[in-house]
Amino acid sequence: MYDFALVFSLHHAHRRTLAMALTREQIAGIAALARLNLTPAEIPVYQESLSKILDFVGALQRARTEGVTPMSHPLPGLSQRLRPDVVTEQDRHEEHQRNAPQVAAGLYLVPKVIE
Amino acid sequence: MSELHKRTLTELAAGLRARKFSSVEVVRAFLGRIESRQGTLNAFVSVTSGQALAEAAGADRALASGGGGALTGVPIAHKDLFCTRGVRTSCGSRMLDNFVSPYDATVVARLKAAGAISLGKTNMDEFAMGSSNENSYYGPVRNPWNVQLVPGGSSGGSAAAVAARLVPGATGTDTGGSIRQPAALCGITGIKPTYGRVSRFGMVAFASSLDQGGVLTVSAADAALMLREMAGFDPNDSTSVEAPVPDYVAALDAPLAGLKVGLLKEFFDKGLEAGNERRIREALQVFEKLGAQLREVSLPNLPLSVPTYYVVAPAEASSNLARFDGVRYGYRCKEPRDLLDLYQRSRGEGFGAEVKRRIMTGTYVLSAGYYDAYYLRAQKVRQLITDDFRRAFAEVDVLMGPMTPTAAFAIGAKTDDPIAMYLNDIYTIGANLAGVPAMSVPCGFVAGLPVGLQIVGPHFGEARLLNVAHRYQLETDWHTRVPQGYA
Numbered sequence: 296m297y298d299f300a301l302v303f304s305l306h307h308a309h310r311r312t313l314a315m316a317l318t319r320e321q322i323a324g325i326a327a328l329a330r331l332n333l334t335p336a337e338i339p340v341y342q343e344s345l346s347k348i349l350d351f352v353g354a355l356q357r358a359r360t361e362g363v364t365p366m367s368h369p370l371p372g373l374s375q376r377l378r379p380d381v382v383t384e385q386d387r388h389e390e391h392q393r394n395a396p397q398v399a400a401g402l403y404l405v406p407k408v409i410e
Numbered sequence: 411m412s413e414l415h416k417r418t419l420t421e422l423a424a425g426l427r428a429r430k431f432s433s434v435e436v437v438r439a440f441l442g443r444i445e446s447r448q449g450t451l452n453a454f455v456s457v458t459s460g461q462a463l464a465e466a467a468g469a470d471r472a473l474a475s476g477g478g479g480a481l482t483g484v485p486i487a488h489k490d491l492f493c494t495r496g497v498r499t500s501c502g503s504r505m506l507d508n509f510v511s512p513y514d515a516t517v518v519a520r521l522k523a524a525g526a527i528s529l530g531k532t533n534m535d536e537f538a539m540g541s542s543n544e545n546s547y548y549g550p551v552r553n554p555w556n557v558q559l560v561p562g563g564s565s566g567g568s569a570a571a572v573a574a575r576l577v578p579g580a581t582g583t584d585t586g587g588s589i590r591q592p593a594a595l596c597g598i599t600g601i602k603p604t605y606g607r608v609s610r611f612g613m614v615a616f617a618s619s620l621d622q623g624g625v626l627t628v629s630a631a632d633a634a635l636m637l638r639e640m641a642g643f644d645p646n647d648s649t650s651v652e653a654p655v656p657d658y659v660a661a662l663d664a665p666l667a668g669l670k671v672g673l674l675k676e677f678f679d680k681g682l683e684a685g686n687e688r689r690i691r692e693a694l695q696v697f698e699k700l701g702a703q704l705r706e707v708s709l710p711n712l713p714l715s716v717p718t719y720y721v722v723a724p725a726e727a728s729s730n731l732a733r734f735d736g737v738r739y740g741y742r743c744k745e746p747r748d749l750l751d752l753y754q755r756s757r758g759e760g761f762g763a764e765v766k767r768r769i770m771t772g773t774y775v776l777s778a779g780y781y782d783a784y785y786l787r788a789q790k791v792r793q794l795i796t797d798d799f800r801r802a803f804a805e806v807d808v809l810m811g812p813m814t815p816t817a818a819f820a821i822g823a824k825t826d827d828p829i830a831m832y833l834n835d836i837y838t839i840g841a842n843l844a845g846v847p848a849m850s851v852p853c854g855f856v857a858g859l860p861v862g863l864q865i866v867g868p869h870f871g872e873a874r875l876l877n878v879a880h881r882y883q884l885e886t887d888w889h890t891r892v893p894q895g896y897a
Contacts, residue, residue, distance in 0.1 A: 322770070325770045325773050325774050325777075326770060327754075328773050328777065329728060329757075329769050329770055329773040330732075330735075330750075330753040330754050330757055331754060331757050331758050331761070331766055331769065331770065332751075332754035332755045332757070332758030332759070333758060333766075334758075337763075337766075340763075341766070341767060341770060344767055344828050345767070345770060345771060345774065347828065347829055348720060348767075348771055348828060348829070349771075349774070349784075351716075351717060351720065351829050351832075352717040352718075352720050352721050352775075352784065352788070353717075354714060354717045355714060355717050355718065355721065355784070355787050355788055355791055356783075356787070358711070358714055358787070358790070358791045358794065360787060360790035360791060360794070363790040363791075363793050363794060364790070364793060365786050365789035365790050365792075365793065366789050366790070366792045366793035366796060367619065367789060368619055368649070369605040369606075369619060369620075369796070369843070369844060369845025370605060370606050370649070370651065370845055370869070373606075373649070373651070375648060376645070376648060378645065387512065390512045391512050393510070393512070394508070394509055394510060394512070394738070394739035394740070395737070395738055395739060396736065396737070396739075396740075396742035397742070403737050403738055405737055405746075405749050405752060406746050406747070406748050406749055406751075406752055407748075408748075408749055
């Protein structure tokens with residue numbers, strides 16, 4: 296039913312007009328949600344590539360998925376293990392905070408949040 | 411002792427135990443090769459010579475007193491996304507360029523406990539996102555078979571280092587092919603175990619339902635030895651499987667008579683280059699001679715694995731990479747105006763182009779109004795693909811097919827076209843989506859470049875895969891070939 300020719304033809308179809316092209320505003324909106332600052336030069340680059348990617352993954356719309364249970368994990372039937380509620384870790388916060396950009400008195404520092 | 415680098419990991423382990431040579435000699439020999447080839451190949455991000463030599467001296471003392479584990483004194487290297495206590499763990503990213511891990515990943519701790527000595531951290535695509543190693547903050551890795559070509563990715567540094575005999579074995583991770591594809595393009599052996607077989611604790615997360623650690627080595631026997639020491643249940647990883655680890659080494663020699671091999675029909679298509687197909691067909695003839703029964707098997711949903719992956723993996727990545735906030739560790743931008751500016755510029759400046767592309771793709775497919783159309787649908791197709799594998803393994807013991815559509819390609823050839831780059835993973839991704847083990851085995855050359863045969867097994871079928879690969883390697887010598895100038 297599906298073959299690689301389909302995927303490859305989708306690939307080559309990108310040279311035609313895209314069925315779905317993201318706007319500058321949409322890219323800016325996605326970047327804001329993802330907390331990513333983009334330079335003005337980056338926006339058209341991602342506009343083009345994300346539009347191509349969404350068009351490419353659009354092949355999924357052609358799959359017959361009625362009645363199929365979504366799969367979130369490769370080993371079904373595994374349940375989350377519980378462990379006894381006991382302390383197993385030592386306090387190593389000084390060692391951990393050595394990687395922090397800015398620390399004072401054991402606290403992580405960020406720009407002022409409340410005036 | 412100038413020939414120590416020609417010995418396999420298995421031979422080195424045995425020779426060290428028999429005290430034919432010392433660990434200090436072995437470690438010095440490989441460190442010397444790293445030093446002289448790093449400028450050309452760029453396979454390493456960090457080389458920990460001092461620590462390695464000190465550990466080698468300790469290994470020699472242990473061996474002298476009759477102690478030591480299965481890998482005592484044997485040098486290895488870790489892909490730079492395994493956390494190593496006191497050693498930078500960069501993940502190939504500017505974001506973690508200054509990150510010194512406060513703990514060891516379980517894989518690192520287990521190999522250390524078995525006596526292995528890490529010579530350093532290998533280069534990789536940033537956050538393991540890439541198929542060519544061109545996405546590293548530390549620059550591309552070069553393929554030792556031809557330095558104008560990519561080594562594959564994302565474990566390209568590990569693959570190039572083993573192929574060039576800078577180290578006899580290295581760890582890697584495989585989310586969508588990142589062990590097997592570079593192993594194929596560099597002419598070495600690589601195995602991605604079953605999801606849950608090797609602990610993910612201390613492995614920097616990319617896509618948590620797909621990520622799996624494994625090994626890149628010269629031979630299947632070496633992979634069996636290294637994997638046996640790495641694998642097994644870890645209470646620190648909630649998806650780690652509580653099942654005993656078979657002795658992969660002891661299982662290597664079983665005969666293949668009657669082995670039922672399924673040929674992945676969908677992989678022998680027009681995307682596969684003719685030269686590569688010839689090498690795969692020749693390898694299949696070797697298995698027939700060994701008594702295997704070959705038959706074609708169809709996994710009809712498999713061609714949808716690339717689009718499925720490029721929804722599922724970016725979605726999980728966008729969640730996982732939300733932890734990089736410029737506050738607790740990692741890169742922070744200069745003079746942030748406020749907290750939002752700190753987040754946005756630290757992430758905008760700290761992540762490279764492909765990582766940002768995947769975070770945004772993932773953010774989009776998870777966002778309100780698009781979740782059902784993309785993410786939920788991809789999870790359903792993932793189930794269809796997994797069902798295809800389950801049905802196939804009811805009929806056959808292992809599946810075989812090509813690892814990559816072509817041999818290694820030129821550095822820069824696909825960097826402008828993300829879809830062309832993603833299609834490198836066309837034969838690798840299915841195993842990740844289904845969580846089944848898979849490996850790449852060298853099976854010949856096309857125009858002087860190595861080609862890999864892919865062998866896929868059912869869940870927890872690593873012992874059989876390694877056995878099948880080992881029997882093939884007893885009949886062939888492709889895995890022993892070394893690139894010119896590296897013998």
